[in-house]
Amino acid sequence: MLGSVVDYLSAFEEKDYQTSLGILTKRIKPDPRASAELLLYLIENPEKTSSNAGLVEFVGESDLENIFQNSLPALGMSRKEAEESGLMIAYITLEDLSQRAPSLFYPHLETLWQKSKEDLEEAWQDCGTIHHAQLVNFLENLPSPEGQEEKFQVYANRNRALRRLEMSNCTQGFELAKKFGAPQETVLSVIDDQWVSVPNIENIYLLENAGVEWRAGQWHQLYTAASYHFRFPEEAFRTRDDFESRFENPSWRLPGNSGEIRFGGEGVAGCTICGKESHHLFTLDVAPPGIPISTPVIFETCLHCMVSNRPMYARHDAAGKPDIWPSYQMFERDYEPEPLPEMNVILAPTPTRFFRQHDGYEQNESRIGGVPDWVQGPEYEQCPVCGKRMQFLSQIHNGLFYINTAIYVFWCNSCRMSAVLNTYT
Numbered sequence: 001m002l003g004s005v006v007d008y009l010s011a012f013e014e015k016d017y018q019t020s021l022g023i024l025t026k027r028i029k030p031d032p033r034a035s036a037e038l039l040l041y042l043i044e045n046p047e048k049t050s051s052n053a054g055l056v057e058f059v060g061e062s063d064l065e066n067i068f069q070n071s072l073p074a075l076g077m078s079r080k081e082a083e084e085s086g087l088m089i090a091y092i093t094l095e096d097l098s099q100r101a102p103s104l105f106y107p108h109l110e111t112l113w114q115k116s117k118e119d120l121e122e123a124w125q126d127c128g129t130i131h132h133a134q135l136v137n138f139l140e141n142l143p144s145p146e147g148q149e150e151k152f153q154v155y156a157n158r159n160r161a162l163r164r165l166e167m168s169n170c171t172q173g174f175e176l177a178k179k180f181g182a183p184q185e186t187v188l189s190v191i192d193d194q195w196v197s198v199p200n201i202e203n204i205y206l207l208e209n210a211g212v213e214w215r216a217g218q219w220h221q222l223y224t225a226a227s228y229h230f231r232f233p234e235e236a237f238r239t240r241d242d243f244e245s246r247f248e249n250p251s252w253r254l255p256g257n258s259g260e261i262r263f264g265g266e267g268v269a270g271c272t273i274c275g276k277e278s279h280h281l282f283t284l285d286v287a288p289p290g291i292p293i294s295t296p297v298i299f300e301t302c303l304h305c306m307v308s309n310r311p312m313y314a315r316h317d318a319a320g321k322p323d324i325w326p327s328y329q330m331f332e333r334d335y336e337p338e339p340l341p342e343m344n345v346i347l348a349p350t351p352t353r354f355f356r357q358h359d360g361y362e363q364n365e366s367r368i369g370g371v372p373d374w375v376q377g378p379e380y381e382q383c384p385v386c387g388k389r390m391q392f393l394s395q396i397h398n399g400l401f402y403i404n405t406a407i408y409v410f411w412c413n414s415c416r417m418s419a420v421l422n423t424y425t
């Protein structure tokens with residue numbers, strides 16, 4: 001196969017190269033082996049293009065190590081250094097691999113940390129204790145800063161080390177991040193219908209990058225290990241003229257079936273903020289395994305009023321019907337948002353490789369459960385009734401239809417409260 005890839009590409013003059021590469025890439029992507037061979041060819045011939053054509057997504061698991069080994073010359077380089085050394089494709093490929101397969105980087109974490117403190121942070125994801133000793137050593141020996149600029153630098157490096165401890169995603173890492181992290185002296189609480197800062201008498205400690213919270217003597221994970229992607233019906237794709245190129249990522253057509261849910265359409269609750277109709281997100285009649293929710297629950301929002309930087313809360317009755325709570329922010333509607341297209345969606349169990357997702361891959365990120373992909377920084381909401389941090393339940397991202405970047409849904413099962421947060425760029 002590699003022979004024919006090379007023949008095909010070398011038959012084109014420079015000016016046709018991008019076009020021929022584009023056509024070839026599109027044809028090759030459904031074939032994991034051929035995708036690996038083309039990617040290797042691009043890494044070895046970096047002078048013709050500066051893109052890896054997003055091929056890491058399409059390479060099979062068994063070829064990732066080989067791709068990694070071939071990209072290693074760029075490891076520890078900054079983007080600028082890679083550019084100057086003609087290793088840009090290897091550099092981008094390492095970036096992609098750090099998100100797709102962080103474990104490949106575990107033997108190199110100290111090198112990465114020493115050489116380049118900014119880049120390839122995802123390489124630390126789920127690494128456990130293996131790099132803790134060096135990070136602790138770093139945190140224990142921070143220099144005492146002199147000027148303002150140096151102060152800022154020390155602060156930034158300290159935060160990077162703390163983030164990596166969080167990303168190691170194990171109890172020891174959380175303990176260390178808490179030990180070396182800033183004290184959290186206040187927490188938010190609702191008093192007289194207002195969120196106010198109060199002293200943190202329960203010693204709650206939130207690690208928002210890790211999605212865990214220390215409360216009542218133990219660490220609580222704010223997201224579930226169970227995760228189900230929305231598999232939208234084929235008809236929904238056909239409404240788009242770009243469906244072939246836009247939805248080629250396998251995350252749009254994951255196999256399996258853990259139930260079917262109603263998605264989109266008009267809401268029933270009505271929006272108490274603008275006084276107009278509400279919009280249905282989805283209904284859970286039965287909780288899929290591992291999702292801690294007492295069903296049924298109907299999730300609704302107002303696609304107009306949710307456009308703020310605070311969540312919209314709703315309390316749900318025994319039948320699941322939401323009662324949207326008036327927000328402190330009042331809006332005059334100056335446009336009428338269309339409800340999301342109504343359809344039935346299959347819940348497909350999320351494969352490991354899509355458990356953590358990062359914006360920018362044209363992946364399907366709409367799902368129930370799992371870990372949120374934050375478009376902005378992490379923001380786990382608090383329940384306005386009991387004050388506890390809510391469980392992350394669902395995210396719906398732009399893609400198949402317009403939803404103004406991303407909608408995050410949180411749930412407090414004891415209070416039957418939902419929070420819908422819209423984050424946009």
Ligand SMILES: [Zn+2]
Nearest residue numbers: 271274302305
């Ligand atoms: Zn509204």
Ligand SMILES: [Zn+2]
Nearest residue numbers: 383386412415
């Ligand atoms: Zn609650």
